[in-house]
């Protein structure tokens with residue numbers, strides 16, 4: 001994106017764009033699979049943000065959020081259905097790059113807490129993650145528990161670009 005345009009030019013530009021608010025997704029999944037794709041988002045180069053709320057039964061612990069990007073060694077290497085198992089799909093992820101959010105109370109950045117509702121204990125995880133990159137990048141968010149007995153998750157995610165009003169409200173893929 002160039003320097004800020006005057007209001008007239010901005011309105012003209014917006015007229016030709018598909019406009020949407022920051023991407024918001026929510027759902028409640030329950031599956032026998034041990035790896036599932038949740039959503040994707042195109043982060044612009046300067047600053048992107050993921051805010052999340054996750055909740056799942058502690059009996060299903062421990063599930064991981066996996067953050068893949070669009071490099072050939074990353075998402076393109078795993079997305080084809082059936083070609084790779086969960087462990088292979090996790091193996092391209094680099095935890096040292098903060099590409100894993102372990103949904104446990106031990107991993108402090110997940111913001112997970114144990115809560116009780118009636119007789120059932122849940123892990124309730126409430127936090128966020130920032131994204132910086134030298135160029136626009138697609139990020140793909142998946143959930144896994146390799147070799148487990150399936151996945152269960154209530155989720156809410158808000159994905160935004162940049163800190164300013166104008167960049168916050170678009171995913172880069174909405175431009176052009």
Ligand SMILES: *[C@@H]1O[C@H](CO)[C@@H](O)[C@H](O)[C@H]1NC(C)=O
Pocket residue numbers: 028029030154
């Ligand atoms: C999500 O699904 C689980 C199991 O299918 C169910 O127990 C739970 O109440 C659901 N949560 C919401 C918010 O619908």
Ligand SMILES: *[C@@H]1O[C@H](CO)[C@@H](O)[C@H](O)[C@H]1NC(C)=O
Pocket residue numbers: 064090095100101102106107
């Ligand atoms: C987080 O999850 C990944 C993927 O399963 C695993 O390799 C890693 O050891 C976990 N880290 C912690 C701190 O539990």
